[in-house]
Amino acid sequence: MRQGRQGLLRVLALVCACSAILAVGLSAGASGQEHEPPDEAGDDPIANRGDRYVAEPPGTVKKMRFWYGPYTMPAGWDANRVDLDLPVHNGMIIAIEPELRINPDWQEPSHQVAHIHHAHWFALDPGNEEDNYTGGNTEWIFGNGDEETRADFQQRSNAKKNGPVYGEYIGLAGPQAMIYMLHNKTAQTMMGYVVLDVTFKYGTLEQLNATGREHRDLSGVLFGRTFDVPRERKGDGAWNTTEDMRTSEGKPRPIEWTATVDGTMIGTGSHVHPGGYKVLTENMGSEENPCRDDGRGTGGTLLLDSDIINRKVPLSEDYQTEVTRPSWRAPVRKGDRIRITGFYKNKKHAWYTAMTHNGIYIDEAQPPKGRCKPYLVGKDRKKRIRKKIVGASGRKRVVRRRIKPTEGVPNRKWGHAHDTFCGVKFGFDPCSPPFDAAEPGPIASRVTIANFQYLPGGRGAPGDQARPPTVKHGSSLQFLNLDQQANIRHSVTTCKYPCNGRYVSNYPWADGRWDSGTLGYDPIDGGTPNPSSSTPTDLPVGKYSYFCRIHPFMRGEFHVVP
8 A cells, every 4th residue: 555655645746736734534425315415513424425335236327426524624725635435336437526515505615715626536556556647556537627627428438329338447446545625715714525426337347348338447647737837028928838838958848648558548638727728639649650740739640629618707717628529539559648738828917836737538448540640439420510700801601511529629517606707898897996005114124924914015904004015126025924834825926006806716817027936835735845935136116916826815015115
């Protein structure tokens, strides 16, 4: 088991962006009811496991809702939870979708209150040290980011008549690790449960195959990177991970995974943070046998052009990322380099601890068909879709054309409807309302961060503490996070003045003038071991407003004077 834990830690280092605590629990429960909450007393829901332990005949499909928790989420918490659990039945996961439910009514909150920053399910196999999909003997089963991507293998199984049934096999012998980053964006402690809606098919692979249709256990792959995107006011407004991410020597540093198996990819999807607007997935081929450059990506054969779908406004936390069609397939051969390129808009904003990650499901039992190029199976091979085209004269016409395998599709229906937005041009209130500026305060050398408040200079601070501190040009202003004693990390991130609107799904955003980095340290995600940071001495004279990236309701201001 020691090797399994080492692999799990490597996985955590890969998938986590801003955690503060790693806690381990053994508190999984299940309910067969679609919307049944845990008992109102908030006890461990072990009593709600219900039919989880009831054996069903092989081939039986059951929808179950698993409750993990309860988790006490302290004020401002951004932490990983790891639940280790042993399966109680053999079977295949054929659909899965997670969500967060919080007290008092156990409903899903808006992103401005709390959310699952990411959720990942891994299978640990202490006896298999060959598996290097994610580093170490762990296999990625499912992953979900802010955009709440779900996994539904049933659609892919049904895309080809009489084709195999796809899923992720869970055997009794293998422990499961469920990793969730829970983010409480408020200054109040709350209690929550992570809920998994799982469609499960009972039986061993041998038993399932005996039901008349072949069942295949897919291999899951997860790879990606976390990075900062600088603002470039005079640039083209588009920053991407392949062309703009560099090593310390200035060499390109693209995000790639080198395939360790032969097989057929049956689905892929990517994850970006708000600010991202596109992800390209390509097969570059091996070093010895590269794929053809089809001119649609960064030098390889395009597999998927995945756009970000905004629910109401751009650059919002309420969005989703396109995935491959259920009928999509693509060959993969050992040595092929699968590259993802994430695109971010950076003319007006900077993006800190941003991400571009990718998940792939591979059928190793199906030999690769052809080289590099994706294709469609089933009825979609000949299906035509209607598309509106606007000509040079401005006139619209409708044409029918075949589906392109590289085109992405929405990954889910929209969920909760209680996120809020700002922006007059979008039909909402102004992002920055009228503002009565406070009188500048005296020269200062330090601002402390305590109880979710910047002092001095915090918006809403009492009395003279609300006056923005001033610092002489050529000097520095130090920010010190005292909340780290409670395992709370913060940042000081400048935003367009006055940056005084309430925190909503598309506000505030960094303006790229200065960022403190993460103040406070976590052994998995890093930060600043000494929870302090100082402004550069060459900041131009002017007024600076700022917010906390981790808790965007926190605001403050300082002035640089001659």
